[in-house]
Amino acid sequence: MKFIRVNMNEKTITIEDVPQDYRGLGGRGLTSIMINAEVPPKCDPLGPENKLIFAPGLLSGTPLPNSSRISVGAKSPLTGGIKESNAGGTVSAALGRLGITAVVIEGQAPEGELSILRIDEKGNASLIPAQDYKGMRTYKLVEKMLEVHGEKTSVLCIGPAGEDRLSAASIQSSDIDGRPCHAAARGGLGAVMGAKGLKALIVDQRGKSPDAIADPKAFREAARAFTKAVKEHPEPGHMMPTLGTAALVAPLNSMGAFPCFNAKKGVMEGWEKISGEAMAELIKERGGKTTHMGCAQCIIHCSNEFVDREGKYVTGSLEYETIWAMGGMTGIADLDTIARLDNLCDEIGIDTMSTGVAVAVAMDAGYKEFGDGAAAIEMVEEIGKGTEFGRILGNGPATVGNHFNHARVPVVKGQGIAGYDPRAMLGNGVTFATSPMGADHTAGNVIGLCLQNKLDPLKAEGVVEISRNLQIAIAAFDCTGQCFMATVAAFDPEPGEAFRKVLSAKLGTELGPEDFPGTMGVRVLKAEREFNRKAGFTNQDDRLPRFFSEEPLPPHNTVFVISDEELDSTFDF
């Protein structure tokens, strides 16, 4: 249980025991509560007062499968509020195996100076000059890191977009094969990393000093029960390794809730060409991988490797949100183009979702035609080159909207929406509007309830309460490092209890259903809301853009009908 605090001004590294106030926290809970306590809310997100925190989940580094999600937190340059963005890959398990609770990056390096923070297999940290890697794209950088520091190295890094401090810049995370194709993409945390002068955090995966598990026997038994439930659950056990999240393209279009052409329609003509089923067929035909292990200790294998006509790797893993943003929002019904755009974003180190929405806003404003794949690639390339337009695009959809004086900008708190139109799925509209993170598909997504026929996506009744409960649950699970794909199994009572026992055995505290997810989730959300209030946010920031309430979405021709008063009751706790 230790913190590694790095001061980028002084180039000093301090290792300290986790202070009492932060004990029992991990992942999002730790990053958010720490930011609320230590970061001046009105500070410049790209200045020295902001802190960038990398926190593995409470269960990262334990033998529990699917527990390698890393939370990255800071004040966001995109939203101006608190941000936690989490990513898969291998680094969270690597940090957990070293008993590192968080790496906290403070201060700011002198202008133009770039470093890499290395943590070796004994947990010793050092800063290495990284001038040679300036401007380098992420795949090349990871290749170099593995060459110099060994194959058993996990990498979190930024690309040119992060170095350029663009508000939609991501932090890329390397997978099992050493590809930086996972991302803590949302909220521009890559820009914060760039502003600190940190090109990469690299961690040796061979650590053997994880924090003790308080009750190893109880842990083993509960972990076995939960793992069995994950394997037997139709989603993580069957659907995810078959099509991955791309399987969502079909239901979202079949429900008329797939926002496309910059959220002008709810069904995309030609969506079958970019469905998960079409993607899997194409990958199979070309000899790629429809299922693949991406993250450390994964038993689900939801990722894929998309290859070109020659069978050469293009990108991994092509996911629903990227297909929607780069294909649906832009009207580009072509998987090869979408895959190319996905890879380009990973290479440059920029959020595929914000970028897809930003491209769509530009197209909607008349800059290019919807459906023009070549133009979209050219536009995203401009981000990597750092041209004037590239900088506008890389600062996200709201900046693009301002540039073109175009009002149809689907963002909340400056962050682009995800692939569920609020007019055809009211519950996600509530989550988008009220999440302290800005519009976010991971914060409390009601799609599962809609597809299980437990919630009518078009009915307003009860959706505020549903969104609230989901947001609380997700905030708690985000503390554990557990992947959402496995978390799905914990939504059923028995596996949910098994998961609680895993966590109890790890922490040495008997947790009841009220403690987890309830109390933990509420504590996290309260800290996040408090920070946002102090940063200047009001109820008016918990609103969707006006066009969602005014402009009916075909085919249902409905609008977002949840009142401001109802939205403001979301966090009545």
Added chain:
Amino acid sequence: MKLRVKLYGSLSQRFPNYQHSQGIEVEIPDGATVKDLLALLEISESQGAVVALEGRILKVDDTIRGGVPVNIFQPLSGG
């Protein structure tokens, strides 16, 4: 009545030579419900199939109307 059905996720795996562009054609009695259709296709409740028609998700007791394709997929909780 004859009905064009498209199967998504892994539901099509049990139908040899299934092609997404075509789907499959089934015959159901007038007034048949979602439950009847799933039984005909031998899709069990545990597979958690979701039936959508004209942009709406149907409940198990809803009656199927002819003339428009039916999409059947499996529940998913998010991406």
